[in-house]
Amino acid sequence: MHFYNFIRNFMNILLLNNSNHKQNIGAVLIRLAFTLLFIFLAQITYSEEKEEHSDQKIFTVKNINIYAEGETLEEATDKALRAGSIEALDQLLNNIIVFDERHKSSSIINRTNAYDFVNYTEIESERMTSHSYKATITYKFNHKKIRNLLNSSGIKYVGRTAQNALLIPILHSKDGNVTIWSNDDWRNAWEETSLKVGLMNYILSEGDLIDIGTINPKEIMSAPLEKYTSILDDYESESLIAIFSTELDNKLDITIRFLNPTNNYYRYTSLLRNKDESEKEFYKRVAHELTIKIDADWKGERVFDNERYYSSKLIVKYNKPARWMKIKKDLEEIKEILQIKLLSKSATEAEIEIIYTLPPAIFSNELLYKGYALKKTEGQIHLVSR
Known part of the structure; x- marks a missing residue:
């Protein structure tokens, strides 16, 4: 409904702005279509520029030292920049390709012209003679070309910026x-x-x-x-x-x-x-x-364990059933505790085993938040109130 009102008002404006107020509806629709097309293309351009800007950090390789000699300065400069682009591309691929597939980067470099993937370069420092060129260069690669290259080669990579x-x-x-x-x-x-x-x-x-x-x-x-x-x-x-x-x-x-x-x-x-x-x-x-x-x-590789469990047997003493229920409820509210096993229970004492996900030294600190501490007595660990 809001979109319909927007179109109707927009058409009225177009009609009112017409000098003789007799412009036919077909012409108005054509003007409207071109206007909406312009807005659509502008949004696409902005989106692409925003994406390219966010990707630029990943696809930028700094501090590449280059040097070459040639019959002329122009030849030496071109040779140095092209050689440096190979080193920069190799560094870029090692950064973004997942570890298990990094060995494939050499084959990509051997069969491609690295300089063709460079958007532009920035000179950090340079020295030159009539037949040699030496510089430290920043290479900014075309992220779309790099992505297409890796996708067509079936190589897994990560193209998102790490914070x-x-x-x-x-x-x-x-x-x-x-x-x-x-x-x-x-x-x-x-x-x-x-x-x-x-x-x-x-x-x-x-x-x-x-x-x-x-x-x-x-x-x-x-x-x-x-x-x-x-x-x-x-x-x-x-x-x-x-x-x-x-x-x-x-x-x-x-x-x-x-x-x-x-x-x-x-x-x-x-x-x-x-x-x-x-x-x-x-x-x-x-x-x-x-x-x-x-x-x-x-980058999404499985190099760590996602889960690890620890267990401890504890002695819990209490003077009435309500106190035991309160202790049990407090323990159940600790999200790092996965399971509480009741091993034995009497009117004033219970032995429990707890399974949890944090190292014991850290987990003991979580118990403090709930008002409990661990105390070792005669080879047994007791859960006591602070």
């Missing part, structure tokens, strides 16, 4: 300490690893957010996004990736939380320490492998 992600790697050591940067080897491992991997752009926190009281390392694995909005604003990031690594005998048990305005999910993995590997070397390998795997996960 800047604030990376918070937490180490839960054997002695029970939980830290981000207090362990020098752990800190150096993350500071020395590449923070630009594939489509991921990691941002490391500065200083120890635990020491300055900005975050609770156990809480960060479950608290809502709103709690960290100011931190993300400070780092100009929309996403948070928290890596909680629990140190066990010769391995790290790792839980990764991905948190942004539209997603909140977990991934799990374990990394074994090699016999001849020092702790420092192990931490470096962990940082390197995890940054690569997180990029692969972003």
Whole structure:
């Protein structure tokens, strides 16, 4: 109805604007059709420009160093730009093609003219002589041509922009300490690893957010996004990736939380320490492998476990049935608890087994929110009120 009224009013305007007011309805409809066609084409153009702008970040490759010689400067420049486009295309394909199919990128480069896929280049710096050309170049590729090339080759790729992600790697050591940067080897491992991997752009926190009281390392694995909005604003990031690594005998048990305005999910993995590997070397390998795997996960590859379950047997004491029902209800409201098994029960005590999805050190913090704590007595773990 609204659209009909719009058309009727629009036609009246066209008729009134006619000098002799005798323009026939056919002419009016023609003018209307051309007007609507113009609006439609303008919307398509805007949509394509918007898509191209959003894709430009992915399909732009910076800091390509080129050099070539020739009989003339023009020949040297052309040779250098074409050679650089091959290196840039190789880097682009490695960024967007899923890990399992990256080996196919070489065949694409060998059978195509990389320079044909370049929209334009930007010179960052250059030096030249009458017969040589040296420069650092940014290549901006035509995203439509690249997509068509990969689609026609049947190669899986990701063409969406990854958000800047604030990376918070937490180490839960054997002695029970939980830290981000207090362990020098752990800190150096993350500071020395590449923070630009594939489509991921990691941002490391500065200083120890635990020491300055900005975050609770156990809480960060479950608290809502709103709690960290100011931190993300400070780092100009929309996403948070928290890596909680629990140190066990010769391995790290790792839980990764991905948190942004539209997603909140977990991934799990374990990394074994090699016999001849020092702790420092192990931490470096962990940082390197995890940054690569997180990029692969972003591209939809199955590189982590999507689920991991933990279990604990607890003794619960109470003085009346109503108190037991209250405790049971509180536990059922914790979303990380998947199952509560009643193993035995008397008038004043129950033994239960709970199955949950967070590492024990983090899960114990969730119990605190409900007003409970875990206390180990004579080899048994008791659930007690705080």
